[in-house]
Amino acid sequence: MNRLQKILKARANGIKIPYRAMLASEKTGLPFPALCAVLEKESAGGMNVFGHDPTIYAGAGTVTKEKYLAYKARRGPQGRGGMQGVGPMQLTWYSYQDQADALGGCWKPLPNMIVGARLLKSYWDASHNWITVGTRYNGATSYGVDLAAKVRKWENILS
Numbered sequence: 515m516n517r518l519q520k521i522l523k524a525r526a527n528g529i530k531i532p533y534r535a536m537l538a539s540e541k542t543g544l545p546f547p548a549l550c551a552v553l554e555k556e557s558a559g560g561m562n563v564f565g566h567d568p569t570i571y572a573g574a575g576t577v578t579k580e581k582y583l584a585y586k587a588r589r590g591p592q593g594r595g596g597m598q599g600v601g602p603m604q605l606t607w608y609s610y611q612d613q614a615d616a617l618g619g620c621w622k623p624l625p626n627m628i629v630g631a632r633l634l635k636s637y638w639d640a641s642h643n644w645i646t647v648g649t650r651y652n653g654a655t656s657y658g659v660d661l662a663a664k665v666r667k668w669e670n671i672l673s
Contacts, residue, residue: 517536551668
């Protein structure tokens with residue numbers, strides 16, 4: 515399956531922003547099926563939304579530049595005002611959000627995905643195990659187990 519076919523197949527199977535996801539995969543080396551699996555888990559296929567952690571901006575809807583900058587001002591440096599998942603990759607930790615800002619804005623899907631994909635790729639390079647990757651990304655072993663199953667699912671869809 516060529517690149518365009520994979521993008522179209524990903525869109526047909528629920529990935530909202532497959533072209534940008536492919537770009538993030540290519541820029542970071544994270545396999546496209548793994549990125550699709552994370553987007554499915556984190557943001558219903560890549561929706562650009564705030565998360566639902568029980569802290570500031572919980573469920574604040576679509577991430578826009580204006581909302582994100584207001585959130586970031588409230589979050590403050592080092593996240594002392596509270597942190598919330600942001601964007602398709604649900605970047606929660608302040609330094610990851612700041613890294614995406616340095617790439618053009620955490621509120622934009624592509625910089626958001628590049629930062630998340632870089633992190634996931636570093637976990638993959640250290641372990642070569644999707645359960646470990648997911649557990650490190652989210653903190654829960656159950657997340658890692660589910661991620662591994664979703665990566666296999668996406669490998670089958672995109673093969």
